[in-house]
Amino acid sequence: MIEGDTVTREARTPADLAAIASEGRWHVLNTVAASKAGHIGGPMSAMDLMVALFFRQMHVDPAHPQDPERDRFILSKGHSAIGYYSVLAMRGYFPVGELATFDHGDSRLQGHPDMKLTPGVDVSTGSLGQGLSAGAGIALAAKKQGKDFHTWVILGDGEIEEGMIWETVICAPRFGLDNLTAIIDLNGLQQYGWPATPTDRFDRSEPMGHVDLEAVFTGFGWNAVTIDGHDFDEILRAYADAEAARGVSGRPSVIIARTAKGRGVSFTEGTFNWHNGVPTPEQLDIAHRELLGTKEVVA
Amino acid sequence: MKSQRAVWGDTLTELGETDKRIVIVDGDLATSTMAVTFAKAHPERFVEAGIAEQNMVGMAFGMSTLGYRPWLSSFGVFLTNRALDQVRMLVSQTKAPVRLAAAYTGLLNGSAGKTHQDIEDFSIMRAMPNMTILAPADAVEAEAMIRWAAEYDGPLYLRLARDAVADVFGADYVYEHGKPISLREGTDAVVVSTGVQTSRTVEAVQALADDGVSVRHIHVPTLKPLDEHALWQHLDGMSRVFTVEEHSVIGGLGDVVSGVLSAQGAGARQTRIGLADGWSESAPNDFLLDKYGLSPARVAASVAAGLQA
Numbered sequence: 001m002i003e004g005d006t007v008t009r010e011a012r013t014p015a016d017l018a019a020i021a022s023e024g025r026w027h028v029l030n031t032v033a034a035s036k037a038g039h040i041g042g043p044m045s046a047m048d049l050m051v052a053l054f055f056r057q058m059h060v061d062p063a064h065p066q067d068p069e070r071d072r073f074i075l076s077k078g079h080s081a082i083g084y085y086s087v088l089a090m091r092g093y094f095p096v097g098e099l100a101t102f103d104h105g106d107s108r109l110q111g112h113p114d115m116k117l118t119p120g121v122d123v124s125t126g127s128l129g130q131g132l133s134a135g136a137g138i139a140l141a142a143k144k145q146g147k148d149f150h151t152w153v154i155l156g157d158g159e160i161e162e163g164m165i166w167e168t169v170i171c172a173p174r175f176g177l178d179n180l181t182a183i184i185d186l187n188g189l190q191q192y193g194w195p196a197t198p199t200d201r202f203d204r205s206e207p208m209g210h211v212d213l214e215a216v217f218t219g220f221g222w223n224a225v226t227i228d229g230h231d232f233d234e235i236l237r238a239y240a241d242a243e244a245a246r247g248v249s250g251r252p253s254v255i256i257a258r259t260a261k262g263r264g265v266s267f268t269e270g271t272f273n274w275h276n277g278v279p280t281p282e283q284l285d286i287a288h289r290e291l292l293g294t295k296e297v298v299a
Numbered sequence: 300m301k302s303q304r305a306v307w308g309d310t311l312t313e314l315g316e317t318d319k320r321i322v323i324v325d326g327d328l329a330t331s332t333m334a335v336t337f338a339k340a341h342p343e344r345f346v347e348a349g350i351a352e353q354n355m356v357g358m359a360f361g362m363s364t365l366g367y368r369p370w371l372s373s374f375g376v377f378l379t380n381r382a383l384d385q386v387r388m389l390v391s392q393t394k395a396p397v398r399l400a401a402a403y404t405g406l407l408n409g410s411a412g413k414t415h416q417d418i419e420d421f422s423i424m425r426a427m428p429n430m431t432i433l434a435p436a437d438a439v440e441a442e443a444m445i446r447w448a449a450e451y452d453g454p455l456y457l458r459l460a461r462d463a464v465a466d467v468f469g470a471d472y473v474y475e476h477g478k479p480i481s482l483r484e485g486t487d488a489v490v491v492s493t494g495v496q497t498s499r500t501v502e503a504v505q506a507l508a509d510d511g512v513s514v515r516h517i518h519v520p521t522l523k524p525l526d527e528h529a530l531w532q533h534l535d536g537m538s539r540v541f542t543v544e545e546h547s548v549i550g551g552l553g554d555v556v557s558g559v560l561s562a563q564g565a566g567a568r569q570t571r572i573g574l575a576d577g578w579s580e581s582a583p584n585d586f587l588l589d590k591y592g593l594s595p596a597r598v599a600a601s602v603a604a605g606l607q608a
Contacts, residue, residue: 114392123361124388133356133360133361137358137361141367145366164385167349168354168358171354174349
């Protein structure tokens, strides 16, 4: 449906975005099934957030991926790369068929995003915790050069356990980086789940459950809002507010997006077991039916 | 005779007048690294990132993507150890033009002791693909390297010493990237040194000459990329080779030289003069140089003893 898409950015409705996101989730599962390796839960929880950025919010042009005036995007949780690549492919940065090369030798689509290889990737990531600092540097440089673009960084809720994140959280407000927005994909699950007892693992344990993230970020000098990360009305409103703060608020923004790991497919949603994994052909059929119904998606 | 850190601050300040790509990102050490000189002259291109080296590297990288050529201002240990993963992914793997100006390197850091002594930086940075490693002998070479670096479009590590050393080079010095430099001819042995240890080694070699020992002295200002063929030409035919560095004997210049010797199938015997595999202590410079075998007298004695062994 995206091939030859002539719908303008502003005209895309939440329903349009939801359909694109379903297709993106299918590409995630289908690609990982073909590559026999990759992450699933995180790419699917962050899918709606990325689709809303690339298909509606961000001023980007796939035909000119290095346009100096473009908005910047950083997937700091780089292991969700296949979700990112699916969005870039659907948006037209490279052919959807190229997703089949994910994780293969000589591919532009490495296991973690590589800015030197993949059109649409502004910053290389993969080692957790670093993307926000890169975003802060980009936002600071943009301020110094008088450039009027926005920098968006998606963080995982597990990722913000990295100490370096908090170095940037303390630092960024001192430079008045209201052109920087962090989006936390708060899916509440990590690779190991989270132990209730030393020998136990279980789902839905909310590693960040004891942290009032809004209060923490606000205390450090950020604008903070919590949203449903699968509700496109809420996502688009939060994005628009963050962009409207640029040049006005003098504070960076954080959007705390409550999401479900593995969102969109019955057997992957809400379980840490699909942090990574490879779906069987039978599971792929189920996923196709749940995500796309009878619609054919041609790679 | 001027300290390399002062040369760094002064040279960047001057270059910054015309080269607006230059920014300094500091980790709250500008008065130590002498980035403060630049900060006063170009406050709009001085970024005080605070005591948070990992974020500092990330921000410098981010700025580099918009055309800046950031210099990081911190102590060597924090750039090569604390922020190592950030240097690895955001600088080395992306080939970003981020310059690691390691201001207090080696053993001599104002009596701060082992926590701040940067004695394994060569070893760490040599293993880092895409990283250029510069180790100037004196203030003259440091300035020449900084001017060269200003036009270099990739990652680099510049090993600067805190305290001034006797000048090795004259005002006519020209930096040739990657080339070892012959400082003295000799026939009994060849001594290869790098960084400011070269300045102390000049004195050691003179003392040996005064005692009738004829030593060839080679300075290696660029550990990576190094013209290994040119280095070999300086070693070829010598049966006794000594390497001297203000660095651990593991992974630094000693390994560079032994790699060249073994690749050539040379039968030369090599002695590594440097810091043994252990940590040092806080003490005045002269005490440390003497105790750890890097003073001119101790280097001369090690070479003389090695030739007798």
